[in-house]
Amino acid sequence: MIRLALLLLALALPAAAQEQIVAGMSQNRVSITADFDGSEILIYGAVKRDAPPPEGRGPLEVIVTVEGPSTPVAVRRKDRVAGIWLNNAEVRVDSAPSFFALATTGPLDHILSDTDNLRYGITIERVIRAVGITAEADKAGEFLLGLLRVRTNEDRYRVLQGKVELTEDTLFRTDIVLPSNLTEGEYKVRLFLLRDRKVIAHQERVIGVRKEGLERWIFNLAREQPLLYGLLSLVMAGIAGWGASAAFRLVRA
Amino acid sequence: MQVYLPIAEVSVNAFLILGLGGIVGFLSGMFGVGGGFLITPLLFFIGVPPAVAVATGANQVVASSVSGVLAQLKRKGVDFTMGWVLLAGGFAGSALGVWVFRLMTEAGQVDLFVQLSYVVFLGLIGAMMFQESLRSMLRARKPDGPVRRAHVHSWVHGLPFKMKFRASGLYISVIPPLAVGALVGFLAAIMGVGGGFIMVPAMIYLLGMPTKVVIGTSLFQIIFVTAFTTVMHAVTSQSVDMMLALLLILGGVVGAQIGTRVGMRLKAEQLRILLSLLVIAVSVRIAVDLLVEPAEHYSVAAVLP
Numbered sequence: 001m002i003r004l005a006l007l008l009l010a011l012a013l014p015a016a017a018q019e020q021i022v023a024g025m026s027q028n029r030v031s032i033t034a035d036f037d038g039s040e041i042l043i044y045g046a047v048k049r050d051a052p053p054p055e056g057r058g059p060l061e062v063i064v065t066v067e068g069p070s071t072p073v074a075v076r077r078k079d080r081v082a083g084i085w086l087n088n089a090e091v092r093v094d095s096a097p098s099f100f101a102l103a104t105t106g107p108l109d110h111i112l113s114d115t116d117n118l119r120y121g122i123t124i125e126r127v128i129r130a131v132g133i134t135a136e137a138d139k140a141g142e143f144l145l146g147l148l149r150v151r152t153n154e155d156r157y158r159v160l161q162g163k164v165e166l167t168e169d170t171l172f173r174t175d176i177v178l179p180s181n182l183t184e185g186e187y188k189v190r191l192f193l194l195r196d197r198k199v200i201a202h203q204e205r206v207i208g209v210r211k212e213g214l215e216r217w218i219f220n221l222a223r224e225q226p227l228l229y230g231l232l233s234l235v236m237a238g239i240a241g242w243g244a245s246a247a248f249r250l251v252r253a
Numbered sequence: 254m255q256v257y258l259p260i261a262e263v264s265v266n267a268f269l270i271l272g273l274g275g276i277v278g279f280l281s282g283m284f285g286v287g288g289g290f291l292i293t294p295l296l297f298f299i300g301v302p303p304a305v306a307v308a309t310g311a312n313q314v315v316a317s318s319v320s321g322v323l324a325q326l327k328r329k330g331v332d333f334t335m336g337w338v339l340l341a342g343g344f345a346g347s348a349l350g351v352w353v354f355r356l357m358t359e360a361g362q363v364d365l366f367v368q369l370s371y372v373v374f375l376g377l378i379g380a381m382m383f384q385e386s387l388r389s390m391l392r393a394r395k396p397d398g399p400v401r402r403a404h405v406h407s408w409v410h411g412l413p414f415k416m417k418f419r420a421s422g423l424y425i426s427v428i429p430p431l432a433v434g435a436l437v438g439f440l441a442a443i444m445g446v447g448g449g450f451i452m453v454p455a456m457i458y459l460l461g462m463p464t465k466v467v468i469g470t471s472l473f474q475i476i477f478v479t480a481f482t483t484v485m486h487a488v489t490s491q492s493v494d495m496m497l498a499l500l501l502i503l504g505g506v507v508g509a510q511i512g513t514r515v516g517m518r519l520k521a522e523q524l525r526i527l528l529s530l531l532v533i534a535v536s537v538r539i540a541v542d543l544l545v546e547p548a549e550h551y552s553v554a555a556v557l558p
Contacts, residue, residue, distance in 0.1 A: 034496070036257040037264050074556045084543045086365045092556065146551025153549075180255065180264030181300070215259040215496075222260055222491045230487025233312050233495055234480050237502055241319025244506030248324075 019060070020048045021203045023191050028205070030178060030187075031212040038180040041066070041207065043189060044173040053169060054195075061104070061111040062164045062172045063122060063192040066207070068099030068156075069185030070129075075143045091143040095129040096151075098183045103160040103174040113197035120199055122192065124148065124157055155179055184209055184219075260494035261305040267500055269299065274504025278317045281505070282324065282512025283519075284468070284528040286449030289314050289479070290375065290535055292501070293446070301497065308486035308493045313501040314447050314479040318472045320506040324513040325469030332420035332466045336473040338427055339452070342434025343441070343478055350442025351485075370444050372540045374451065379532035382454050386525035393522065421462045421470075429460055438478060447475035450532055457525075464521040 023045035030039050043064050053060070073096050079088035102123060104111060117123055130144060151157040156179070164174040178187075187207040193200050211219050222229045256267045273295055277288040289310050296306035325331055357366045414427045433455045441448035452471045456462045462470070487493045516524060 032257055034256055035254075037255040072556050074554045076552050076554070078547055078550045078552070080546070084365075085545070085547055086543075087552070096553075143551065146549075147553055150549060150551055150553045180257070181262060183262050211259060215257060218259045218495050222487070222493070222495070226488045226491055227484070229491075229495070230484035230493060233483055233487060233493050233498060234315060236495070236499065237312055237316035237480075237483075238319050240499075240502045240506050241316040241321075241509075242323060244320045244510055245323035248510040 018200060019053070019193055020201050021191050021193055022046045022048050023203055023205060025189065025205060025207065027207070029208040029210065030182070031210060032182060032184065032215055033212050034214050036180065036182075036215075038182070039178045041176050041178060042173065043176060043191070044171070045191060046172075047170050047193060058196040060166065060169045061106055061194040062166055063105075063108075063112065063194065064103045064164055064174050064176070065122065065188075065190045065192075066099070066101045066176050066178075067097045067127060067188045067190070068183060068209075069187075070095040070097045070127075072096075073147065075147045077143065077146065089143075091130075091140055093128060093130045093144070093147060096147060097124075097127055098185075099156050099179070099187070100124045100127060100151075101158045101160065101176050103163040103176065105162065105164045105166050105172070107161055108159070111194055111197060112199075116194075116197065116199045120192065120202065122190075124159075154181075156181075178209075182209055184211055256496065256500070258301070258305075258494050258497045260492065261301045261309075261497060263300050263302075265299060265301075265497075270497065270500040271504035273299075274313060274317075274501035275508035276504075277313070277501075278320070278505030278508025279512035279515075280508075280531065281314070281317045281449075281472075282321045282509035282514075283516035284449070284453065284512075284524065284531075286447070286453060286471070286528070288317060288449075288505075289446030290371070290444070290450055290532075294535070294538070296497075301494075302492075304486075304490055304492040305494050305497070308483065308490065309497045309501070311447075311479045311482040311486065312493055312498040313505050315476055315483060316498075316502040317505040317509040318447070318476045318479065320509040321472045321513055322469060322476065324510060325472065328517075329420065330466050330469030331473050332418055332462070332470045333473070334416070335418045335421055335423075335430060335456075335460075335462070335466075336470050338416070338430045339434035339437075339470070339474045340477050342431035342436075343438035343448075343474060344481070346435035346438030346440075347442045347478065347481065348438075349435075350439040353439075354443055367444055368539055368543055370440065372536050372543065374440060374444075375532050375536035376540070378451060378454055379529045379536055381458075382525055382529035383533065385458070386522045386529060390522045390526065418462075421460075421466050423460070423462065425460070433459055434474070441478050441482070447479045449475050450528070453528070454525075464524075468516070 026042035047060065073093050075091050075093060076087040077089045078085045081088060112122060117126055121127055128144065148157060164172055166172045187209055189205040189207060190202065192202045254267045255264050257264045277292045280291065281288040292310040292313060293306050296310060297303060322331060415424055416427045417424050437448035437452050440451055449471050453467055456467045456471065457464060483493060
């Protein structure tokens with residue numbers, strides 16, 4: 001028993017000597033109200049050490065990712081058929097995040113190895129789940145590149161290389177701008193510490209994005225009482241139409 | 254001023270939406286078309302998802318049509334009897350249209366189908382109206398030219414079930430108006446519009462109604478068709494955005510009132526030539542989209558799990 005405890009202690013010791021992340025965020029919830037126009041989140045942290053930084057290893061690097069809720073998507077390709085450009089092929093992707101931002105201290109391929117990228121699922125290519133799409137169309141990979149290109153152009157997917165500031169190998173910070181076309185849900189924030197292209201510590205946080213006030217009320221009513229909602233929309237339209245007509249009559253009279 | 258739309262889930266400039274609503278309302282009051290064929294493409298353009306644009310566009314058309322009808326009512330520009338007959342045909346056609354729409358969705362080519370219907374019907378109707386109104390304008394310039402009779406008797410007048418349409422001054426069979434209503438309802442369901450741009454020329458050229466009552470009667474039946482569409486979309490896909498609709502409506506109802514008054518100042522031929530040019534422009538715009546190679550071949554759409 002004692003031997004086992006010693007063994008565990010021996011195993012635990014190098015782990016304790018390693019570097020760990022202590023992280024914080026400027027806010028852990030975002031409220032979408034009627035005047036919502038995007039939001040900026042400051043993600044910061046420090047590297048906690050029980051011992052001096054290890055000798056003879058590469059410099060410390062940091063990667064921060066923010067990932068919005070994922071949904072299945074259809075990626076369609078237009079081809080020219082009989083002179084007309086139409087959707088000619090489609091691939092279903094099981095799960096793609098609605099938003100993805102990745103910020104690093106340096107060029108991604110210099111600080112992260114493919115194996116660790118695969119193991120921790122860090123970059124967007126590893127976050128998107130597309131199992132068995134090769135069976136759906138030839139050149140299925142082109143569809144994934146198309147998806148990345150479309151969402152990058154829409155500013156939904158971003159790679160911000162060198163946008164994490166690291167001070168004295170201890171303190172780091174980065175600003176992530178959340179766009180105005182934000183969807184509701186849990187936004188996963190992940191922080192990775194790396195040395196020699198390997199992940200040495202990681203941590204996860206969550207930002208809750210929620211509609212509030214009038215936005216919340218409208219959204220809930222539309223989901224829970226669709227018929228009432230539809231009729232209410234009509235009543236609103238009718239009153240507005242009549243009101244404008246009456247107002248103009250007064251103006252002319 | 255930015256406003257976040259709760260259903261569309263995008264943030265838009267409130268004044269831009271008010272302006273869009275105003276322009277479309279103006280045209281709708283002037284020509285008696287609902288403006289659905291304009292508002293939907295314009296909303297796509299500013300980043301509103303297609304499903305929300307179609308459904309919310311329908312809701313906006315309800316408001317501008319109510320506003321337009323009330324303005325027409327004062328000058329006795331609504332033939333209610335004709336309106337109800339057209340509407341009866343409209344609901345039948347609309348039900349058939351919804352069914353065909355579902356078949357096309359299952360076949361996966363609904364976008365193309367809708368775009369092609371736009372090009373074909375808008376192009377055809379626009380060209381026909383343009384040619385006809387140009388001819389009657391030229392005729393008006395030459396006073397000694399042959400006089401065209403107001404009512405040309407054709408096979409239409411030999412059909413049974415005749416009915417009196419007092420406001421239009423017509424005594425015709427109910428079959429043509431029912432058929433026109435059904436055709437418009439069918440196209441409206443497929444194209445997601447009120448169908449005014451088809452209804453207006455159909456009433457003038459097929460039914461021989463006087464231009465005075467055409468706009469009001471068209472708007473009258475558009476109210477019901479688009480109200481039906483709005484509720485259907487709200488229930489089946491929850492894609493009506495009330496916030497977006499409110500902004501469009503505020504702009505639209507004001508625009509419709511101004512449009513109606515401008516429309517009264519213009520001559521019927523001028524009005525028709527302007528409407529035909531507008532219809533042709535939209536048709537050409539959509540045709541260009543189909544024929545020119547897009548910059549990005551891929552598109553992404555969210556699907557239900």
